[in-house]
Amino acid sequence: MTSAGIRLWRLLAHLAIYGLAFLTIFPFVWMLSTSLKPEDEVFSWPPQLVPWPPVWANYADAWNIAPFGRYFFNTAVVAVSVTVVSLVLNSLAAYAFARLRFKGRDLLFMLLLATMMIPFQVTMIPTFLILKQLGWLDSYLGLTVPGFAGAFGIFMLRQFMLSIPEDLLDAARMDGCTELRIYRQIVLPLCKPALATLAVFTFMGAWNDFILPLLVVKSGEMRTLTLAVAALSSGLYVMSFPLMMAAATFVIMPVIVAFICSQRFFTKSIVLGGLK
Amino acid sequence: MKTLQVPISARSRRRTNPAYDFVAGALVLIVLFQVVPCIWGIALSFTRYDGMNAAQWVGADNYRRLLADPTVSASLLVTLKYAFGAVPLSLAAGLTIALALDEKWFRGKALARTLFFAPNVISLVAVAFVWEWLLNPKFGVVNTVLQGIGITGPAWLNDPRTALWCIILMQVWHGLGFAVIVFLAGLQGIPETYYEAARLDGASRMQQVRHVTLPLLMPTVMFLSIMGFIGAFQVFQSVFMMTGGGPADRTRVIVYYLWQVAFDRVELGYASAIAVVIFVAVLALTLVQWRFYRDRVEVLT
Structure with a gap:
């Protein structure tokens, strides 16, 4: 392999592993995200990762x-x-x-x-x-x-x-x-x-x-x-x-x-x- | 020499070996909560007992009944399906990730390891709860995304075709960090000289992995595979939380059935017989794997 080829391959490997790592913690991310949404935004399309403004009152409730x-x-x-x-x-x-x-x-x-x-x-x-x-x-x-x-x-x-x-x-x-x-x-x-x-x-x-x-x-x-x-x-x-x-x-x-x-x-x- | 310094009164009190005082506390508890239950459990399996009236000795009746019980064989089959899905998947994913993390050029190894490991510290009950939300057929993010790209997702945990796979995926995800850590430890145990020798022979990185790394990792594979099967025969919490054995009994694993017999139907004798059978099945599977891997590990040494 050329050195450019090796570098590309390594970049892809990093992307794949970190993509998988993100998928691994995604359930927790989504849990956090849902917990800060108002009731009616839960099923919105496209799905929102960062709810704004966050509804902190959910936690008290x-x-x-x-x-x-x-x-x-x-x-x-x-x-x-x-x-x-x-x-x-x-x-x-x-x-x-x-x-x-x-x-x-x-x-x-x-x-x-x-x-x-x-x-x-x-x-x-x-x-x-x-x-x-x-x-x-x-x-x-x-x-x-x-x-x-x-x-x-x-x-x-x-x-x-x-x-x-x-x-x-x-x-x-x-x-x-x-x-x-x-x-x-x-x-x-x-x-x-x-x-x-x-x-x-x-x-x-x-x-x-x-x-x-x-x-x-x-x-x-x-x-x-x-x-x-x-x-x-x-x-x-x-x-x-x-x-x-x-x-x-x-x-x-x-x-x-x-x-x-x-x-x-x-x-x-x-x-x-x-x-x- | 020691006795010289012990006062007379103390010496007469200490006629018994102090070692017994050291072990007494732990041993009493282990006898009460491990040894006695184990013997009692085996004894119960030969009785009919509802927890209220006195246990009745019925000989091997429970075992005869068990052989004829279609739910036992069906739930054993579900358990085996689970095991043959979850164990290879977890081994393959764990190995792939560990191989990448072990490369010298991989950046942020510690961070990646932490991320993969995170689910493992959370109780299965809590993560099952979160997964139920992700997989919710109507409002879950998985089906929302699928819908967005024009696919109508299945009902996941409510669909007989997908339910067991959801449980498998959840469990593999939960245990992935463990497999990665154990594989990493195994990889670090392979001496560098082996790779040097392979390089001198002109082996590419891929060839090194195939002919050096994989064979030398067999003991790790054996360990994870045996542990995986033992774990598969104990799967309970995720089923309890996510499906309750359904839909159409597709996820009723054997321990869940044991639980139903013991605490829903309160047939403690019959449940104990099922427990003994699970134990024997796990022992047998462990022995089979032991022999299977032993031949493959020994070739190397």
Whole structure:
């Protein structure tokens, strides 16, 4: 190929990829656009990408369709508590599996790995029955406790902790450190990168979860955001496209902003999630 | 040495290994919410149970019924159609994009990667909601544009011919960023020397891709393909949101049917049997793929 031919080819490749990338985010662009249109402009021809003047009032109206403040609160409570508690419990267990000796350790670890292969369809019905037995349906306990520990988090943190030199821990033991202090003051600080990645992964999973809330929540006020969106889509509230897209925007945008701010962790945690 | 510094009272309290305290919390929860449900689920599949009256042991009845249930085979077929549509599409698109982004001359790699990845961080429920609006037969932007150029678009999610394809496209779009990232990681794992050797032999860029890149990417392809099939057998949220299994049952995937049996019809025993069958089907598919790819990966090493 001539150098002009190569340049043309490269230009076309850029155009194709960026065109595809634009198509990828187009649904979000269109959502944003619809959310700022007056009701009667939604079906105008030609379709308008930038509505002018933007109808900001749609957002205020959408916020009042349903108790979204409550839904955000519920979702945040669930996501934060699942993330915090699971990081603590999983890292404690991971430390024991990585660096402590106890009877049955390897057998337990194998069993733990085996639980990673159980698909949710198999556990879904019994989990529902267990939560019902415990009286945890329609409560924060039911929405959070099943997520408080998981084999995947333990496995990942254990692998990371194996890279901490044993000598370092032995030195601390020699100085009379209890295992709990070693875990808190040496192991946890060294695990920060792994903990951060796992935190993003867990938080996202809990924030976006749909199946568990669908099983657990019965009343309107315990709904999480995903359930609220499902209710919106079933046409329970209004049939106004701008309002529905305004609601979708304030549900989706916090996650997009968080994603842009902490991309590094997001990408890493998604790859991790896939490895699960 | 350690014991010297432990006070007597503490030592007597610490006769048990502290390791057990470390694992106790997580293990209790995992047993309660993973191990017990798994065993219970398998046990339930041999009973008739409506969640109210005591479960009745019925032996293998549920499995016999399942074999004769036309909806089970139909929804398994839908699931397979979904899988054989979504997995190759996502692999092909992911690979093409990753190959372009991996070229040294590609400008703005980070930006493009971010854009492709964005849908992946949003819950499927929320993106399904937005897609419903795009694909709305009367007012959606897709049909508005089509109308503008003189084509009457189909009813998409309400049309038996297109509904499953809409679900496939939405899911592939949602997961595309993941495939791109994994392919990029795979591409970066190929040593530069292989390409140098190919160049010395006079291979063009296209030939390098065909004879060096693609064969060496087989492990990545295998990983994404196995993960893709496992994911295909779990598709639920998009169907729940966008079609409810319709139109004309064309999008009733197996997990959606499981959901209907369990929570609409409250036949928990029969639903558990379906769950076990899904699990076995996924295991079998994974093994088949494992063998299929193993032969193709091993040739290289």
